[in-house]
Amino acid sequence: MPYYSLALDIGATKTVGAIVINNKIIKLIKKPTASSTGRFKILKNIEQMIKDLIAQKEVAGLKLKEIGVGLAGQINQKDGLVISTTNFSSDFKNIKLTKILTDKFKVPVKLNNDVKCFTLGEARFGIGRGYQNIIGLTFGTGIGGGIMINNQILTGKNNTAGEFGHMKISGHWLGPVHVCGCGEKFCFESVASAKAWLKLAKKFNENKANEIVAHNIAIGLQNLCQILNPEIIILGGRLIKQEKILVKIKKEFLNQTKHYPWLKNTKIVATKLGSEAILLGSLI
Template identity: 30%
Template sequence: MNIGVDIGGTNIRAGIELGGTITKQHKMLLENKDSLAATLSQLKDLIRPLTQYPIKGIGIGVPSVVDVSKGIVYNVMNIPSWEEVALRDIIENEFNIPVSINNDVNCFILGEHRFGLAKKYKSVVGMAIGTGLGSGIIINDQLYAGNNCGAGEIGMLPYRDSVLENYVCNRFFEDTLGMDANAAHQLANAGDSRMLAVWEEFGKHLAAVIKTVMYTYDPEAIVLGGSIAKAHQLFKKGMLENLKDFAYPESVKRLTLLLSEDDNIALLGAAALMHDIQ
């Protein structure tokens, strides 16, 4: 059994992976994010009840750049006090259990590859669409993180007057409509014509991300996850329409697009980090 931990800017979750499922799950609202000591204390309190079981390792997914070899995280998104944290050493010293750290979206796609929809694919890219846009990459059945755990940051590529992420995350709806994606989703479901048009435009921008992924990695499959992916019926038409001008049409035909179904997939992926070192 391994513990999987998913650290977000608002909530932190932890659970035990057993046979490809998450059990004994705990969740906390992350408080006092300007205090390193307070947030680390919360994280330890979240993990501690799970260590009463025969745990072999703890895998942690963090929304940041990670020095995987040293277990250090840098400039964690939405946690101001986590500028440089030797997280692996801190947690190992607390619980005397081996720890592995990686980027949260890398954990998402690792979970899909080991336990979820992408099990049968050797080459797959996962995209988490929500507050931001993150990507994780599997090549030849192995997680590819890059030299600084920053591989797959497609959202930071230049696009129009900004970067791709600003057009393919919640910020797009805030900038366009003055509301978040959830509110735009509800109004579109109620038949609001303006909202339906904006979601179709969102699909157009998402198609630009998918084309970038295809030109760069040419994967067998792409898995879409995150809160905004749940509105896929609203952006699907715009997305598919704007994939038609891809230079290699046969590649589009052979690409499999999947929608993540398991809310615990990032926890499973975090736990799976330990499988590779045990």
């Protein structure tokens, strides 16, 4: 009997579910994550998304092989554990999500941080093909990161290497600095995420928001390049869908790295696969 896989991209704002056959996405469903509604409801929504995918006519007569989950949080991949999340309700932490889903659906479940999945997906199937040293960043409600060095995803002790959103940035803001979802001030994501952009666009205008956020993003990228020396930086998330901001980020990055010839050829590109990178990467 032919097989299919399911992949979920669970962000703080929306959840995307996909049916995947032979590394190709053949059906997508989107729903709000309702991440502020509490642990019980969020888990119910995840289970319902999987049930909805299994019920699609495209997979009638096929057998479910596996489920991949990319989640916007800190994940202990070995234990299939959601350690914590900063943009979900405060009780959505310390959850053995792999066990919950394996018990329910009786198939192997892979769980990883969404942007590690994004970086893997782009490296294998997208614009990162052929590169061995890649940084992936996504700019949505928060900022997520994935690091691939010499073809290996860096994990660190708790698989949380790449939590770029909470590194501290003394960027521009033009107003009182607000507190990040993690409880701290001056986090990268509180001055450079899509959420930060929206606040600035409301306060000033879109051009000013682009200018400030691009400047802040370029500071973050410059720091990451000094530490990790990637060949290519792949940017994704809803903020990057605007062509104008990508142009500004590249310009700011060149400006901020002009004294560092060793960073001269670092490529900055927009994602090719978008959220499909997370979905395909969750099954790797």
